[in-house]
Amino acid sequence: MKHLLLLTILGLTALTVTACKQPGKVKAFTAENSVNTDNIVKSVYTDDEFGESDMEVTINHSKNTATIHLEGQTYQLKKSNDLPNYTAENDEYRYTDINGEITLLRKDFDMVVFHHEREPDGQKTSKMSLY
Numbered sequence: 540m541k542h543l544l545l546l547t548i549l550g551l552t553a554l555t556v557t558a559c560k561q562p563g564k565v566k567a568f569t570a571e572n573s574v575n576t577d578n579i580v581k582s583v584y585t586d587d588e589f590g591e592s593d594m595e596v597t598i599n600h601s602k603n604t605a606t607i608h609l610e611g612q613t614y615q616l617k618k619s620n621d622l623p624n625y626t627a628e629n630d631e632y633r634y635t636d637i638n639g640e641i642t643l644l645r646k647d648f649d650m651v652v653f654h655h656e657r658e659p660d661g662q663k664t665s666k667m668s669l670y
Contacts, residue, residue, distance in 0.1 A: 577601040584641050584655040594643065594653050596634070598625070605634055607643065609653060614643075 578600040586592045595608040603618035605627035616627035616634050625636040632652070633644045639657035644650070 584653075586653055587655050592653065594641075594655070596641070598627075603627075607632075607634060609643065 579597060580600070581595065581597045583593050583595050586594070592610055597606040597608075599605075605616040605618065607614040607616065614629065614632050614634075616629050616632060618625070618627045622628075622633075622635070623637060627634045628646070631646060633642075633646055635642045635644070641653070641655040641657075642651060643653040645652050
C-alpha cells in the first residue's frame with residue numbers, strides 16, 4: 540500500500556514539474572471599442588393591396604441610405620434630396636415615404652411593386668371584445 544501511495548505521489552510530482560516547464564500559449568489581442576453612432580431606423584410594412592408580402596425597410600440617416608428587403612430580394616438605395624419627403628433610389632427602384640404613404644416603384648416599367656398607407660393616428664380602430 541505504501542508503494543502505491545509513493546508511486547502516485549511521484550507520478551503527480553513528475554506531471555506537475557513537466558507541465559510547469561511547458562510554455563503556455565497566450566494570444567495577445569487588442570480590444571477595439573466600436574461604437575455605432577449611425578442613426579438607423581428599421582420598420583416592417585405589409586402590402587395594402589395583397590396583404591401577403593412584408594417589406595422591411597432599414598434607413599440609415601447618417602449615411603443617407605435605405606436597405607429594403609422584399610420577397611427574398613435586397614435593394615440598396617441612396618437618399619435623393621431632389622425629391623419630396625423621404626425618397627431613396629437607385630438605377631432601377633425608387634422608395635418613397637410621403638406623409639405615411641410607403642411606395643416601392645420599379646422605375647423602368649413605372650410599376651408599383653409595393654404600397655402601404657399608414658392609418659392616421661386619430662382614426663385607428665380599436666377592437667372590442669364582447670362577453
